Amino acid sequence: MHTETFDVIVLGAGAAGLMCAIEAGKRGRRVAVLERADRIGKKILISGGGRCNFTNLHCRPENFLSANPHFCKSALARYTPADFVALIEKHSIPYHEKTLGQLFCDRAAQDVVTMLTQECDAAGVRIITNVRVQEVQRPSDFVVRADAAEFHAPALVVATGGLSISKIGATSFGYELAKQFGIGIRECRPALVPFTFSADDRRRYCDLAGVSSEVVASFDRQQFREKMLITHRGLSGPAILQISSYWDGRQPIVIDLAPGHEITAVLRNSPRRDLAAARAALHAAMPIRLAERCLELYPPQGWSNADLAEMEWQLHHWEVRPGATEGYEKAEVTAGGVDTDELLARTMESRNVPGLYLIGEVVDVTGHLGGFNFQWAWASGFCAGQAV
Ligand code: FDA
Secondary structure, X not given: XXXXXXXXEEEOXXXXXXXXXXXXXXXXXXXXXXXXXXXXXXXXXXXXXXXXXXXXXXXXXXXXXXXXXXXXXXXXHHOOHHHHHHHHHHOOOOEEEOOOOEEEEOOOOHHHHHHHHHHHHHOOOEEEOOOOEEEEEOOOXXXXXXXXXXXXXXXXXXXXXXXXXXXXXXXXXXXHHHHHOOOOEEEEEEEOXXXXXXXXXXXXXXXXXXXXXXXXXXXXXXXXXXXXXXXXXXXXXXXXXXXXXXXXXXXXXXXXXXXXXXXXXXXXXOOXXXXXXXXXXXXXXXXXXXXXXXXXXXXXXXXXXXXXXXXXXXXXXXXXXXXXXXXXXOOOEEEEEEOHHHEOOOOOEEOOOOOEEEOHHHEOOEEOOOOHHHHHHHHHHHHHHHHO
């Protein structure tokens, strides 16, 4: 069997692994990145609708879910969106701010992968694709056994990502490796994922497929004011993806269908209180098909002020109990993962297994929609890259 020795082995050539490899390589470490797929950065390529929402200018610790909300602070402070933008600008990659601080490539996500490849080359990083890791042992150094080769290094970085979208290479490898070394895992679940309707709601709403409307979606104490899209199967769109990360799988989510509008105000202040006036008021506040369905489902019970108040309340508190989520095949990320209590926040090194680092999505840090997950991948990768 062919054997090679490095200072650092990185498992996974995604956003976090490549960033870590670049930083370690720049520090003179001999780095190998072992990637299971036939090419690197596949998730980067499909991200942001092919344009990669590579960071968010307003990145704050509050944009992340984790059992320990303080854990991400150190890494996010050490590698900021401005640092990644500086790298993008160094490579003259054209980009734009779409909305809410979200930065996208003007051309294509390939620009980001090309940039990372060039940085790896400059830092002397060896990238090996199509590697099937059979096992990892640690007699003294780490030994990674693949089909035809064995790789040795004193530092091993696990950057194998989450469980979403197995058809482009997602595996549970990182979680299993963590368990093998006695590292705890917080329960995983699909996040940033569309909801499916219950059977009843599907009958009620699926003919509205294609309707898109600005809403406030709430669960527990979280709320997001963004677009909601009704699909043939359920609910999607940014507001829904965001709130899905917080859903407990049981309780209903609450949707304000007309945020900022007091729809019945015009009826209350007018001598004319009838269906036609209610319809006109609803049409002014939301898409017509949705307005018509609201009138069918919640017809005004009368025209007294109390009746109008009830109607107003209903429109701002549409309760939907999702049947389920669309699962890992449609989820942008995996929430949960390697327990942050097991890691040093400054370096991502395991507290109990010196030399073992876990970074990126495999860790129990999950960002909101809008470039935050890549920022976590860059930041956690950077921190590990400074330490290995
Ligand atoms: P990532 O998944 O990127 O990389 C892990 C790598 O490890 C993969 O290359 C995989 O093949 C490899 N691997 C797995 N098992 C292995 C094994 N056993 N051995 C070797 N290699 C192995 N985020 C964001 O901020 N902005 C956005 O625009 C989007 N858009 C988006 C769209 C879609 C459709 C999805 C699914 C996700 C997004 N995301 C996103 C989320 C973002 O892509 C994700 O959070 C990061 O890619 C995570 O980076 P990692 O490096 O941790 O994992």
